[in-house]
Amino acid sequence: MATPHSISIETVAKVANLARLNLTPQEMATMAEQLSGMLEHFGGIDKLDLSAVVPMAQAVPLKNVLREDVVMPSLDRDEVLASAPDAHDGRFRVPPSAGQES
Amino acid sequence: MSNASSAPQHSTALPNGWEMVVGLEVHVELDTKTKLFSASPNHFGDEPNTNIDPVTLGLPGALPVLNKQAVELAIRLGLALNCTVQPSTFHRKNYFYQDMPKAYQISQYDQPINIDGFMMLPGDVRIGIERAHLEEDTGKSTHIGGSSGRIHGSDYSLVDFNRAGVPLVEIVSRPDIRNSDQARQYVAELRAILLAVGASDAKMEEGSMRCDVNVSVRKPGAEFGTRCEIKNVNSIRAVGKAIDYEARRQIDVLESGGTIRQETRHWDDAEGRTHTLRSKEDADDYRYFLEPDLVLLDPGTEWIEQIRASLPxxxxxxxxxxxxxxxxxxxxxxxxxxxxxxxxxxxxxxxxxxxxxxxxxxxxxxxxxxxxxxxxxxxxxxxxxxxxxxxxxxxxxxxxxxxxxxxxxxxxxxxxxxxxKGFEALDTSAVEAMVDAAIAQQADAWAKYCAGEEKAMGALVGAIMKASQGKADGKVVTAILQSRRG
Structure with a gap:
C-alpha cells in the first residue's frame, strides 16, 4: 500500500541502477519495504512546525576548519601502483569505462 | 596565450531573425601550492601519479581538510566579479568514472561561496554571473586503442591522479550572451580578471581554464529554446567558432521541421563542427548530498573585507x-x-x-x-x-x-x-624651398593638383621627400602645398 512515505519498487530499481547495484526482484521488494519503514519512522517530523528552524548544515558545531597551503610529501608511486590491480607506464590501467563522464 | 587579445572579429548575423542565447560555464584551476582537500602539490606537467596522497586516491579513512588559500583565491575572484560572498557548504556529486576514485566529486551545490555577480563587456553589455563555486578537479584518463583515442571503442584507459583534487572554481554565467563576439569578450575578460587578482594562471592550452558552452536559439522575445552543452572548447577562438557552428546547426534542424534534443555535444576543432557526445534524456542524477566530512565555510565580514581591500x-x-x-x-x-x-x-x-x-x-x-x-x-x-x-x-x-x-x-x-642618424630638423624655410623646386620640376602634377586632382599631390610629396632624404616632415610638406595652392 502506498503511503506518503513509501518507496516504490521503481524507485529502488532506479537508485540501484545509479549505484550500479545488481538486485534480484526479491531483493528489490525487500529494499522497498525496509526503506519505506525507515521513512515512516521519521515521518513524525512532518507533524512539527519547522518554519522557524534554520536547516542544519552539519551535525558538528564547527565551522571554517581550514589548512594552510603547505606541501607535504606525496605517496611513493611504485608502492601505490603495486597495490593496484593493474598498472602501466606509471599510471593505473583500468578497463574501458562503464560509467559516465561528469 | 596569444589569442587573448580582444581585437574585434565580428561574427555574422544569424539568418531569418534568429537569436542565439548563450551561457558559459568556465572551470579555472586555482593557483595554490597544494590541492583543495589535501597537501599534495598542485603542479602541472609532473610525472604521472607523483602528486598523490590518501585523500587524492580516495583511500578508506582518508579525510578532506579545506585549503585556506583556495578559499581566499575563490573569494578574490568572486569579489572581482561583483559577487556576494556567503556562508557555504560542500556536497558530494556522485557518479562512477575512473578519474574519480571516491566515486564522487566534492563540489558546492545549493550554497555556493559566490553568487549573483556580473561582468561588463564593451558597449555597456552586462553579463550576469549566477555563481562561482569551489570544487575539486578530476584525474586525467588516456584512452588506449580504438580508432580515435576517445573512450568509445578503446581497449583500456590509463589514469593519472596528479590533477585529481586540484582546486577549481566553476564560474557560471547567466544566459545573457547573444553572439559569439560577446562570448569571446567574456572569456578574454574573465581571463584578464583571473590574472589580475592572481587566482589562476588561466592557461587554456594547459587546461587550467576550460570552457563549456550552452547554446540555444529562439526568435527574439520568445521563450528560451532547448539548449545543448558543448564541451572541449579549448581556446577563445574555438569558443566563437563552436557557438556560431552550433547556433546554425540548431537553426537548420528547426527550419527543416525538426526539434532540438537536450544533449551534450563535443567540439571538434579540426573539423570545425560539434557532434553528439551523449543524450541528456536520462537527466543527470548525481544524488547530491551534504559532505559529512567537511564543515560550514563562513568566511565572515572581516576576512572578506580584508580581501576586498587587497584587490588590485x-x-x-x-x-x-x-x-x-x-x-x-x-x-x-x-x-x-x-x-x-x-x-x-x-x-x-x-x-x-x-x-x-x-x-x-x-x-x-x-x-x-x-x-x-x-x-x-x-x-x-x-x-x-x-x-x-x-x-x-x-x-x-x-x-x-x-x-x-x-x-x-x-x-x-x-x-x-x-x-x-643625421635626423636634424629642417627648418620650414628649407622645406618651402624644396616645395617650390618640386613645383617647378613637376609642372604637370602641380597643374593637376591645382585643378583639384588630390592624388596628384603624391608625386609632389614624393619628390620633396626624396630631395630632403626623408628629413622633411610629411605633414609640414602637405600643409605648405595646400597653402601654395591657396
Missing part, C-alpha cells in the same frame, strides 16, 4: 584610466592590448615625465609587444621622443626609426640617436 585595480578600471590619460577610446584595441601587457603604468610614467600620453600609447602598442610591464626603454627617454615628434624636431617616420633603435638597444637617448 581591475582591468576595466585600468583601461578607463588609460583611456582618460591618452584620449583614446576605452574600448579601442590599443587600450586593451596595452593593459593586457601591463604597460599602462609605464605610459602614466611617460606622461609624468612630460611626454605626450597619446603618442606614447601608439609607440608602446606598436613597438613594445615583446616587452613586459617595465620596458627596457626608460619612461623619460620615451617622453623625450614624443616631445621631439610633437615639436617637429623629427618626423613621425624618423621617430619610428629612433624608437626601433631604442628598443633594439634596450634603451638610449632619442636625441643622441637622432643626431647620430
Amino acid at each position: 585595480m581591475l582591468p576595466a578600471a585600468r583601461r578607463a584610466q588609460l583611456a582618460t590619460l591618452t584620449g583614446a577610446n576605452k574600448e579601442s584595441e590599443s587600450v586593451y592590448v596595452v593593459v593586457e601587457r601591463g604597460q599602462d603604468e609605464y605610459i602614466a610614467a611617460v606622461a609624468q615625465a612630460g611626454g605626450d600620453a597619446g603618442r606614447a600609447l601608439v609607440y608602446v602598442q606598436q613597438a613594445f609587444a615583446e616587452e613586459g610591464a617595465t620596458p627596457a626603454v626608460s619612461a623619460a627617454h620615451l617622453a623625450a621622443l614624443t616631445q621631439m615628434e610633437r615639436d617637429s624636431k623629427v618626423t613621425a617616420t624618423q621617430a619610428k626609426t629612433i624608437l626601433a633603435e631604442m628598443v633594439a638597444n634596450g634603451g638610449g637617448d632619442p636625441a643622441a640617436i637622432a643626431a647620430a
Whole structure:
C-alpha cells in the first residue's frame, strides 16, 4: 500500500541502477519495504512546525576548519601502483569505462 | 596565450531573425601550492601519479581538510566579479568514472561561496554571473586503442591522479550572451580578471581554464529554446567558432521541421563542427548530498573585507584610466592590448615625465609587444621622443626609426640617436624651398593638383621627400602645398 512515505519498487530499481547495484526482484521488494519503514519512522517530523528552524548544515558545531597551503610529501608511486590491480607506464590501467563522464 | 587579445572579429548575423542565447560555464584551476582537500602539490606537467596522497586516491579513512588559500583565491575572484560572498557548504556529486576514485566529486551545490555577480563587456553589455563555486578537479584518463583515442571503442584507459583534487572554481554565467563576439569578450575578460587578482594562471592550452558552452536559439522575445552543452572548447577562438557552428546547426534542424534534443555535444576543432557526445534524456542524477566530512565555510565580514581591500585595480578600471590619460577610446584595441601587457603604468610614467600620453600609447602598442610591464626603454627617454615628434624636431617616420633603435638597444637617448642618424630638423624655410623646386620640376602634377586632382599631390610629396632624404616632415610638406595652392 502506498503511503506518503513509501518507496516504490521503481524507485529502488532506479537508485540501484545509479549505484550500479545488481538486485534480484526479491531483493528489490525487500529494499522497498525496509526503506519505506525507515521513512515512516521519521515521518513524525512532518507533524512539527519547522518554519522557524534554520536547516542544519552539519551535525558538528564547527565551522571554517581550514589548512594552510603547505606541501607535504606525496605517496611513493611504485608502492601505490603495486597495490593496484593493474598498472602501466606509471599510471593505473583500468578497463574501458562503464560509467559516465561528469 | 596569444589569442587573448580582444581585437574585434565580428561574427555574422544569424539568418531569418534568429537569436542565439548563450551561457558559459568556465572551470579555472586555482593557483595554490597544494590541492583543495589535501597537501599534495598542485603542479602541472609532473610525472604521472607523483602528486598523490590518501585523500587524492580516495583511500578508506582518508579525510578532506579545506585549503585556506583556495578559499581566499575563490573569494578574490568572486569579489572581482561583483559577487556576494556567503556562508557555504560542500556536497558530494556522485557518479562512477575512473578519474574519480571516491566515486564522487566534492563540489558546492545549493550554497555556493559566490553568487549573483556580473561582468561588463564593451558597449555597456552586462553579463550576469549566477555563481562561482569551489570544487575539486578530476584525474586525467588516456584512452588506449580504438580508432580515435576517445573512450568509445578503446581497449583500456590509463589514469593519472596528479590533477585529481586540484582546486577549481566553476564560474557560471547567466544566459545573457547573444553572439559569439560577446562570448569571446567574456572569456578574454574573465581571463584578464583571473590574472589580475592572481587566482589562476588561466592557461587554456594547459587546461587550467576550460570552457563549456550552452547554446540555444529562439526568435527574439520568445521563450528560451532547448539548449545543448558543448564541451572541449579549448581556446577563445574555438569558443566563437563552436557557438556560431552550433547556433546554425540548431537553426537548420528547426527550419527543416525538426526539434532540438537536450544533449551534450563535443567540439571538434579540426573539423570545425560539434557532434553528439551523449543524450541528456536520462537527466543527470548525481544524488547530491551534504559532505559529512567537511564543515560550514563562513568566511565572515572581516576576512572578506580584508580581501576586498587587497584587490588590485581591475582591468576595466585600468583601461578607463588609460583611456582618460591618452584620449583614446576605452574600448579601442590599443587600450586593451596595452593593459593586457601591463604597460599602462609605464605610459602614466611617460606622461609624468612630460611626454605626450597619446603618442606614447601608439609607440608602446606598436613597438613594445615583446616587452613586459617595465620596458627596457626608460619612461623619460620615451617622453623625450614624443616631445621631439610633437615639436617637429623629427618626423613621425624618423621617430619610428629612433624608437626601433631604442628598443633594439634596450634603451638610449632619442636625441643622441637622432643626431647620430643625421635626423636634424629642417627648418620650414628649407622645406618651402624644396616645395617650390618640386613645383617647378613637376609642372604637370602641380597643374593637376591645382585643378583639384588630390592624388596628384603624391608625386609632389614624393619628390620633396626624396630631395630632403626623408628629413622633411610629411605633414609640414602637405600643409605648405595646400597653402601654395591657396
